[in-house]
Amino acid sequence: MTMKQMEVHMKNARLGRVLTVIAIAMVLVGPAIAQNNPITITAYVSGGSSVQPADDNKIYKLIQDKLGVTFKWDIVVGNSTQKTGVLIASQDYPDIMSGDTRLIDAEAYIPLEDLIQKYAPNLKKHYSDDPSVWEKMKAKDGHIYILPNFGVIHNGPSDTAYWGAAMWIQKAVMKEAGYPKIKTIDEYFKLIADYKAKHPTTEDGKPTIGFSILTYDWHAFTLINPPQFLAGYPNDGNGVVDPKTGKYSVHLGLDIAKRWYKLLNAINAKGLLDRDSFIDNYDQYLSKLANGQILGVHDQLWQFNDSQTPLQAQKKILQTMMPLPIVFDSSIVPHYRDRPLPNINNGWGISVKAKDPVRIIKFFDAQMTEEWQKTLAWGIKGEDYLLDPKGQPYRTPEMRKAQLDPNWAQKNQAAIWNANAPKLEGHFSDGSATGIANNSIEYQSTLDPTDQAILKTYGVASWSELMDKSPPPNPSWYPGWQLTPPDGSPAQFAWKKANDTAQKFLPKVILAKPKDFDKRWKEYLDALAKTNVQAYQDFMQSGIDERIAKFGKKK
């Protein structure tokens, strides 16, 4: 080769090298660039926090910097029925919307299964670890429209606090009786009766109430739910499913219901029942609990937790309530605590009017990494939590205080996004519990010593364990309460009528003189017969049958 030729050759080679470098760079960085193209996602949110996040919210800023996503929130204030109806009628959908069966019926969401398969490996893994989850996410037409925000566990459940349904009893009652291990409803009522006889008033002079029932407005399902639990059935909502035959029966007029109301009737005759249960509103119920007046309720903790906080603040721990898995008699196996279920129909869905569904699903996927999940759930290391030598997260008292301040949350948590977003739950790969408060170090330090002592006496590490050390796997059709009749269907109307009838007659049944109980019960059954509750039952049965067909009978 001549000098000249060598020069040209070298120039070409250099050019070639430069071009190659550029090409490689583009291949590597390109997708990252494309992925981080700034995009504004418009969202429609109903339910949950109603206040717009602060403009300088630190987590949203992080999302914007690292992933290129900013949000515009349309949050529903007030009842969402009318607003969502108007939204559907106008078809002016934003990019993403929180899960709502009405929107599914209105065909407002796009199917997601293909998008997930193609562009969202993290999501796919999250929802396919347990194959039944993927199946359960599908709507009636076989498509997946909503990404469940809760209930998909990895590496075992980690819940500690018990928020679900139970027969709750005041800790002072248990203490006075020497922390017995009781199982049946008769034992339960006896403890309450004994305690009330010895303590007719509280320290502040307010009358002690044996057992109370919350019946205000939509909270009133606590009036009709107890029978199924007491009979050992899991929470299938408005009815029970026979595990052998798969037959669904609305529990309103069943014998197990009669048994429960007869018991209530009996304790009412003894003066142990709060007669005002049927008149009080929600605030009055909470007030009595917060004053330590009530000895026992059947309820779910999230409904009355507000009443427990003032007691905890005053260190009146013994007047707070603890859960017990009570059943009718000792032959029944309680089934209160269930394994976490995918919270179907709740979470984000992408609307048919979304401008860039691929970009959106990629963002969903990007936030599914353990790193982002920790940021979303725990906050920023050093600011919102610390790690102990073993790698477990914990918080300082100041951090904990901040967490409970809604004003702080507005600036420092991506609450609205996260409430509906797909989440890793259970345990992370490093063994820490995904909910920071469920890590034993954090859990133990936030437990009052009195509570710690009680748990120790019963030989369990948490309230959830007290209810059930190891809940059985959920039946295939479970849970019945996820099946809701479509709008305008006879089933929907029938249930409303039946429920109204129950709310109207049950107080009479319970408050009647014991000798009149059977008469009142018959009146109630007659009134129920007039409502077309069979329509609802048929609807539920077909739903249960479908699920059994899909997932096989039983577990």
Place this chain on the structure above:
Amino acid sequence: MTSSYIPSAKESSAANKDLVFKTLLFLFLLVLVIVTLYPFWNTIIISINQASDTLKGGVYLWPRATTLANYQSVWISADIPHAFLVSVSRTVLVTILQVFITAMLAYTLSRKEFIFRKLFTYIVIISMYVNAGLFPGYFLIRSLGLINSFWVYIVPGLMGAFNFIVIRTYIRTIPESIAESAKMDGAGDFKIFISLIIPLITPVLATVALFVAVAAWNSWFDTVLYASQRPKLFTLQYQLMALLQSSMNQSRSMADINSAAQGANAAGSMVTPVSIRAAITVIAATPILVIYPFLQRYFVVGLSVGSVTE
């Protein structure tokens, strides 16, 4: 020597009866004041009482555990100053416009000679009893381009049928001769309305202004339906409602394990719907209460009527 005035028997018994009446009246009004003032007073007390303490009941005349936490949570969360501005603008604007327009219509339909009087009156009055519902309303607003616009707060509220009736009833008490003589002097109806009628009907204009202002100030559902995508258009009442709803949802978030309210820290800064609602009520009502006295003097007249002694 001056003779002292000795009232006759009839006059003294009349004076006694009058005294009895005045005493009874005073007592009655006292009871009325207590009965109507107490709940508002109680609301103020609850708004400065710690939420977790109020929960236990028994807070009546005086706070047990004072705190500003309820107000603090409202102030910071909801961009109150801007919302306040939006509320004030919409209230002032729609009040002025509706009062003027409604009064003008009331005047024209009070003229007995107006050929369309009956027809127009029926159209207005029947409109109070027919309601097309949510969807047609939404479509109308949308087709007028008012969605997410400030004018959605003004345009639908330019005429009030009930207020129309109130004003027109009042106008009818003005003698016809006044308008007739003005007409004979060559004045047109519009001029009569502006220069003659308006000054004569200030009490009812003040009344209606108050009604319109209060309604506009308190409304929030129109924001929900028509302006929820533009935070800059949120009114004060809307923000307050949003806050109230947040506090109600807080206690219900079943899966919010991170905020499991444990420990003493919780109670102090805890807010409940009851306490938020109290703070909201006080905040929302205060501006109205402040401007109220200025409007009141137009319709609470200072005449001494029906009394014998001074």
Place this chain on the structure above:
Amino acid sequence: MSRAKKSIWSKAAGQKQLIMMALPIILYVVLFTYVPLWGWSIAFQNFKPQKGLFGQEWVGFKWFSMLFSDDAFFQVMRNTLAMSIINLVLGFTTSIGLALLLNEVRTIFLKRFVQTVSYLPHFLSMVIVAGLVQNMLASDGVFNLILLKAGFINEPVQWLGKPEAFWWIAGFTNVWKELGWTTIIYLAAISSIDPHLYEAADIDGCGRFQKMRHITLPSIKPTIVILLIISIGYILESGFEIQYLLGNGMNQEYSQSIDIYVVNYGLGLNNYSLATAAGIFKSVVSVTLLFGANMIAKKFGEDKPL
């Protein structure tokens, strides 16, 4: 050209200003109230928002017949009417009465103070008011306490559990909340009364109550009459909030109003068609009653109230 036609046009020409002042506003009312009434067609459909305006399924009078065949509906009608009538009677007597009494107060300060305080309840949301009523009527509440002390009852009564008491509880709560507010209208009317009338009555030796009967009341009669007619038109409108907040399983039979029924079975079930049908029913009844009341008023010598 016939004479009749000529005179209408010439009349209209002479009333140009009045027409220009009124017509745009009337067109506005028509646009905002009457044009949207095409939405009443929803009541005859099985309305599903996603199907769009023209894709709906027609079901004729199905929803109307469902309303009228439901036993609950008549009970609900009865409740609504009863509560409206009680509200009407209580409301009118108390607000007129209070206006007359306030008129007797000489001290301006006291007059304005009482009037201001009396309308404060209007600003409390019904939720707060209902909470107060619940506390007051509770088994350990003020009301029972007073009755016990006075010896009228031997043990606390569950007032909100007594269905028959509900109408009165709702009525008094409503009066208490709106009294000061509605009085304002009458006060404004009273302020237009010529003071010379009172002076003349003084000279004639009229007492306080005579002045009320012969001067004050007749002067505000037109206001009273028209408000009465309007209220009668609203008789099916007795409301929603009080019934919703103070209603419970025990007083259900007496507390459920039409609006509650519509919310429960209409909107609550996303059944907009049913809700619209109920709305049409209410409107028809309202307008009928309105004109009925108007005619009766005319027969009683009122000069063209409407």
